[in-house]
Amino acid sequence: MNNSTSLRVRLPVLVLLMEVVFLGLFAGFVTYDDNANAKFQNNETNPMDNSLYRDYPFFADVQVMIFVGFGCLLAFLRLYGFSGMVFNFLTATFTIQWAILMQGYFQFYSDGKIHLGVINLLNAEFACAVVLISFGAVLGKTSPVQLLVMALLEVPIFALTEWAVLKYLKINDAGGSILIHLFACYFGLGVTFVLYRPSLNDGHVKEVTSYQSDILSLMGTLFLWVFWPSFNSALTLKGDDQHRAVLHTFIGLSSSTMTAFALSAVFNKRGKLTMADIQNVTLAGGVTVGASVDMMISPAAAYALGIMGCTACFMGYRYLTPFLARHFRIQDQCGIHNLHGLTGLISCTAGICAILMANEETYGPSMYQIFSHRAPMEGDPKLLELQQLIPGLMPGLGRTAKEQAIYQVAAIFSTIGAAAVGGVLTGFALKLPCLATPSDEFCFDDELFFDVPSDFEFTQLLDDIEIFIMG
């Protein structure tokens, strides 16, 4: 409770400064896209064909995931519920604004303007998911000022990586296994590596849940679970591709959830269920189907991926996380390496297999839509032939399946590299003085950054009271 963690000057200065910058950039560079611009409506425009109606339902679902789902999930600690939900809220809001500008510059920029529609918001929410996943690695050990600085640095690094990978490597990654989950995971691990706190390796007295916080966190899980099909399918092609993305995500989550229950019971010495498993490991399937989510992998493959991802994730929580903390200085608070890293790697592997196995027999001519870089190049007579079957098919790069697979591998390694380096650098930035870093003692404690209601101290004392009453 000393001055070094007071937010009174630090937070407002940073926030208001950024708001001025954002406002300036919005004023100077952001305009409406064609679907949101009154001027471009004419007698041939059918209002119901507006892109709003294709994008907004998915955007709304992702909104619930980001703000309610993540918020509740991160509020799993007994004395850190305010911080979990509120810092998630602040970080998400900040990140989305910044991502609109950064992704706008890289992806939606033309004629000197960023063109804004709901699709940009949707993309920005994905960037936001990246930052929130990384946040999971340092939950409880960072001030809101540090979180904003992290978002400030992570967003441009992410936007640049995303742009470079999509523009130069041209990969398939509908569910964001590479660009969202792997990037977020290794960035977060990079940050937490630098922010290593030896004293926390033996656990922290406040690192406990309560009955209510466990329930709240589970509600977050359920909201994420329910809307994950929207998340994984939001940026696929419309039609059958999106349809498959919904099916695979649902199936993968389902098999993953059942597996999580089985593993939770079998590894518990007293044969009981552990809430932390149900809150986290159940979701592994959603990540694992990501890279191949829109492909013709068959429902059974989605089912198998859910089981595999869940198993890897569970074992990661059990063995890898403590190992990394003890031997590699990587304290991964929420276990993002299990839920996003390991599962992401499995997902990418599955995606590559699916790419290698894709053929016209299974996909028909629409294979060249899903794997757009495999479409014949401009001028190739095969292109004209295909365009008769699928009007509007864009010319591609004429890649073979193997070539595409090699580019996927390149994307995986370059994304992990960029993320890890970016994370480490960001970690050093977060060690700067004046960022209100909590002392070890006040980690996982809402009281440091919040005016808490009078029953908060009581919550702290619960264990004492129990002893007192029962003793």
Next chain:
Amino acid sequence: MNNSTSLRVRLPVLVLLMEVVFLGLFAGFVTYDDNANAKFQNNETNPMDNSLYRDYPFFADVQVMIFVGFGCLLAFLRLYGFSGMVFNFLTATFTIQWAILMQGYFQFYSDGKIHLGVINLLNAEFACAVVLISFGAVLGKTSPVQLLVMALLEVPIFALTEWAVLKYLKINDAGGSILIHLFACYFGLGVTFVLYRPSLNDGHVKEVTSYQSDILSLMGTLFLWVFWPSFNSALTLKGDDQHRAVLHTFIGLSSSTMTAFALSAVFNKRGKLTMADIQNVTLAGGVTVGASVDMMISPAAAYALGIMGCTACFMGYRYLTPFLARHFRIQDQCGIHNLHGLTGLISCTAGICAILMANEETYGPSMYQIFSHRAPMEGDPKLLELQQLIPGLMPGLGRTAKEQAIYQVAAIFSTIGAAAVGGVLTGFALKLPCLATPSDEFCFDDELFFDVPSDFEFTQLLDDIEIFIMG
């Protein structure tokens, strides 16, 4: 806390075994339906006409109801919140997978394959609602292993009944009053009849709510309330039929809610409101409008149905549930007979009246779409005439209103019969040893199947502490 309720072997063996079976069946028999299959897209396919966009919004709403709504609603006990939410999660996930296969076999099977699209998931969520309603009858008295066994048996019995009733009796049941609510209710009562525990008839010391659990449960109610119009309209015909289903459900719920408040106050000796009424009885209207939800019953009739259903449900909770427990060995923990049985019967009666009163004057020619079995048979000149007014009208069975009504009655009785017998048989299966049945003492107690946080015992002690502090 003895070995007989350890989940360490039982749960994983059952779950993993079923996963292997499911995976095998998925691999062998499940493929994409035409809307999800890349191969069937061609130059005449408009992606936005994909069935995904008709089904998915309703599916997403039902997802929230099943996982969040039911989950929170069932977490109303002070010491059974984890179990309520988590067993709901497990049972729902398991049931949906199993129902995809079972309903798939009965309803979506052709060319040796089950054809999978979001519509199958939606149907499976309805099967899931059936199992979760039945679960309400035995909440607190069953282990997760028992619940899975129950789902394992209930799903095929339900799928078979559903298929037989739809194929041979050919009924109108848009909101699922017969096939969902009546089936679920009488199946659950059958199970709980066999699992009768005499010692629980006088109440259980842990059968109490807490301030937080009451609020959590009310949140569940609100999510169910808000999305119930999607539930009741998800499987109707598109267009005006679905429009009416939304209107009727909303109106029925509204009048039911107001009635619940009035009855709660008038029957409370101190003139106060009772949370249990508000959590449960308010929802009665949603069930009561079910059977006639897509018909031209008039908004006023939906309003009246809401009042009637709510009144029956309230009186059921007050008088019938204790009566059934005392005299018929039927311990109906959540009162499903009130919320689904009585209201379902009223709903079916109203549906039959609506069928008897339906005529072309009110419906126009589209009467033969809603009541498709009343459409003239193939070859009837009237069919051709109608097909000019409504292209694509399918030939029917030429049933009269009265005939249709008789088939509805037959469906009601055969569904109740199948459900009750199936429930009783399932109840005996649940009595098998090795299913980790909780002892009477550990009913309604999370500690039996969960690692609980340290403040849980404190929650248990609350009443003692109160006495201690105030004494």
Next chain:
Amino acid sequence: MNNSTSLRVRLPVLVLLMEVVFLGLFAGFVTYDDNANAKFQNNETNPMDNSLYRDYPFFADVQVMIFVGFGCLLAFLRLYGFSGMVFNFLTATFTIQWAILMQGYFQFYSDGKIHLGVINLLNAEFACAVVLISFGAVLGKTSPVQLLVMALLEVPIFALTEWAVLKYLKINDAGGSILIHLFACYFGLGVTFVLYRPSLNDGHVKEVTSYQSDILSLMGTLFLWVFWPSFNSALTLKGDDQHRAVLHTFIGLSSSTMTAFALSAVFNKRGKLTMADIQNVTLAGGVTVGASVDMMISPAAAYALGIMGCTACFMGYRYLTPFLARHFRIQDQCGIHNLHGLTGLISCTAGICAILMANEETYGPSMYQIFSHRAPMEGDPKLLELQQLIPGLMPGLGRTAKEQAIYQVAAIFSTIGAAAVGGVLTGFALKLPCLATPSDEFCFDDELFFDVPSDFEFTQLLDDIEIFIMG
């Protein structure tokens, strides 16, 4: 706990009486609109063109806001969580039914019938938002009977004002800044002015939050935040107008949220965050963009409006609310004057500026759709010219921008006037005996109107226990 606040007779009599009246009115006057009427479907009707699919997604989002969002937000007091959520539920349900009838009479009446579709429900939910906002002014100090009487009077006054303003003044108010937020605010202030309780000016011992109630309330905020774009855009024109409404609302909320964090920290003496700010002030941007939400104001303007609205709202909470309570007898419990009044006024001002600046250069010919009263009058040759560019453009009133602005100003003043007078009169009605008014002592106390679980008293004693244990 005396007879004067027993609900046993009062509530049921009022509720059942109103239900009989509503049922009579539904039976006599409410029928389906063309989109919900089977009779009006013919061989040219495409089911997927039904208005249901345009309105229902937005309706469902608003449902979540009204029942879950408002409900949780209003449950922020430690001992008033049941009342906050439950009275919100009751009042909302009652209001919607009454508004369907009242707005139906004024806006959807033809051929002696109110024509009902989902669009009516959507409008009724907006009327419902009005009543719930007003409820915020008197939260904790009113019985459910009083709340129903308030709704009973507020709905017709609102419906009449809405009808008169739309019919005679013909204004632009897509997000409802005038008709929803200003009306609700000044009506609520009128009511609370009359219900002034001097003894509450120094605070009330039960006017405190708890750790759980703060989290619950924040969940409400998040649901409101997430779906606010649907709220603000639900009644705009379809197409680019609705698209802009979504964008502006999202941007305004985002900048408002960041500002709220900055101000919360800077005005807190210990440099911490205050939950009440995050629960309320973050939402200010959603109101502030309301009046110009569908216009071409530019994304940057939406951003600036969010900052301005948030600042005004924050300062209002800090300085104006205590001032109004002390000097003007206006006890505004939830600070609706800050969140809806001040922001509403800023919003209206911005809307007028946007109207004055609107020109064909920015909007193209569709300017005459958004500002429909500026369209040329019937017979004007310019109308024919425009109708070639935009088929189906309706003739307008040929107003200039300035004329339209003057009508907006007139609408603001007449709405505020009608609301304030209506509120004061309603306040007097609420002072009638027999409405179960809580005594000062039992304000903010669930126990007055609810059977509470046994741990409720413990919650009350928390502060004492703390002293006891620590002392």
